[in-house]
Amino acid sequence: MTDTAVLIVIGLFAGPLLGGLVSGLDRILTARLQSRIGPPLWQPFYDVVKLWGKEKTVVNVWQAFCAYCYVAATSIALVLFFLKSDLLLILFTQAVGAVFLVVGALSSTSPFSQVGAHRELLQILSYEPLLVFVAVGIYLETGSFKIAALDTWNEPLLMKLPFLFVVLGYALTIKLRKSPFDLSTSHHAHQELVKGLLTDYSGSFLALIEIGHWYETVLLLGFCSLFWANNWIAMMILIVATYFVEVLIDNVSARMNWRWMLGYVWAMGLTLSLVNLIWMYVG
Numbered sequence: 561m562t563d564t565a566v567l568i569v570i571g572l573f574a575g576p577l578l579g580g581l582v583s584g585l586d587r588i589l590t591a592r593l594q595s596r597i598g599p600p601l602w603q604p605f606y607d608v609v610k611l612w613g614k615e616k617t618v619v620n621v622w623q624a625f626c627a628y629c630y631v632a633a634t635s636i637a638l639v640l641f642f643l644k645s646d647l648l649l650i651l652f653t654q655a656v657g658a659v660f661l662v663v664g665a666l667s668s669t670s671p672f673s674q675v676g677a678h679r680e681l682l683q684i685l686s687y688e689p690l691l692v693f694v695a696v697g698i699y700l701e702t703g704s705f706k707i708a709a710l711d712t713w714n715e716p717l718l719m720k721l722p723f724l725f726v727v728l729g730y731a732l733t734i735k736l737r738k739s740p741f742d743l744s745t746s747h748h749a750h751q752e753l754v755k756g757l758l759t760d761y762s763g764s765f766l767a768l769i770e771i772g773h774w775y776e777t778v779l780l781l782g783f784c785s786l787f788w789a790n791n792w793i794a795m796m797i798l799i800v801a802t803y804f805v806e807v808l809i810d811n812v813s814a815r816m817n818w819r820w821m822l823g824y825v826w827a828m829g830l831t832l833s834l835v836n837l838i839w840m841y842v843g
Contacts, residue, residue, distance in 0.1 A: 564643065566710045571639035580604045582781070586807055593811045604770070610765035619668045626664030627765040633771035635656025637642025638779045639642050644708035651688075654779060657730040657772065658684055661757065668760040680744035682818045686825045687731040691783075693833035694731075697724040698786065710789045718787040718798070723836035725787050727829045729802065732780050734825070738810035741821050753811020 576723040584601040591598025608746075618624045636655040662684070665677035680751050695705060699721050700710040718725055725752075746755040755761075760771060788794045816824075 561760065566638050567642045570825055571642035572635060575635065575638045575778050576771050578772045579771075579777045580608070582777055582803070583774060586803075589704060589804070589807050590811060592753070600696070604774075608767045608770055611762075611770070612764050614763040615832070616763050616765065618762075619670075622667045622755065623664045623760065624765055625767045626660045627761065628811070630657045630664070631768045634775035634779070636770040638775045638782070641707065641779055641782050644706065644711075646706060647698060647705045648692075651691050651778070651782045654776065655684070655688060655788055657776075661769070661772075665760070670760050670801065672756060672759040676744045680757050682822060683734050683741065683744055686741075686822055686829075687734045690727050690731045690825070690829045690833065693830070693837070694721075694724050694728050697833070697840065698723045699838060705788065710786060714790055716790060717795070720840060721787065721836055723832040725784075725841075727831040727832050727836075728783060728787075729805070730825050730829050732784070732802070733809060734821075735776060735780055736806060738806055739813040740809075740816040741825075742810075742815055743818055743821060759841060796840040 581601065583604040584599070584685060585633060587603060588598045588601065633653055634657045637650050637657070640650045640653060658680070662677045662680050665673040665680070668674070698717065698721070699705050701717060702713060743756075745758050758766060781799050781803065784799055785795045788798045
């Protein structure tokens with residue numbers, strides 16, 4: 561019970577701390593790729609503190625409720641990951657948070673929020689099947705959906721599931737809101753929907769959503785770590801390399817429309833998933 565309580569505390573407090581640091585590194589790396597100096601590493605934390613100090617303004621009570629549900633779902637999903645729980649349960653929990661984020665935007669009459677919410681639904685439709693295929697691949701290799709099953713696994717999953725790792729990269733690009741899949745909301749100035757999904761959020765409610773996104777970022781990078789879980793050094797190299805590629809893709813890609821995203825992600829993602837699963841079955 562003591563170990564479980566410690567892991568819960570670590571998940572709740574280390575999650576947003578690590579997520580904020582990753583966000584700060586993301587901004588610095590993006591600035592360097594664009595020949596800019598960029599903000600300091602702690603800028604995401606400064607932004608959240610500033611938002612938290614602003615007046616609480618929200619379109620309706622339901623929208624505020626959805627913001628709380630989103631951060632609660634993402635934090636619970638990360639805690640379950642730290643507890644080495646069931647992968648399907650973790651995926652379901654984070655999906656609930658994503659749905660609440662959409663419902664909050666749909667509760668507003670703003671056309672920007674409405675369009676952003678519909679685009680977010682299309683993004684969920686794109687990446688959720690891919691995440692399920694990744695979980696199925698891990699199950700077929702380890703014989704369990706439990707992350708704890710990897711504790712006794714000596715061979716890196718990356719060697720047996722290389723295509724599924726690429727598929728996870730597609731989902732990671734969408735969930736991190738990177739180009740070419742930053743359709744519903746974006747941190748960049750080129751987003752024609754202003755903030756799209758988050759247009760009507762402000763103050764502490766927008767800060768809550770940003771913290772929830774930090775939880776999601778750490779959770780997704782945690783999924784990447786499962787592919788080399790038997791060696792801490794190799795795991796960190798894999799995570800750093802994966803995130804660097806995500807930032808690089810974000811800076812060299814133009815944002816595409818939802819039809820291109822849905823068709824490309826499904827065509828490539830599902831094909832690679834099936835190829836990898838058939839390869840495992842035949843092998």
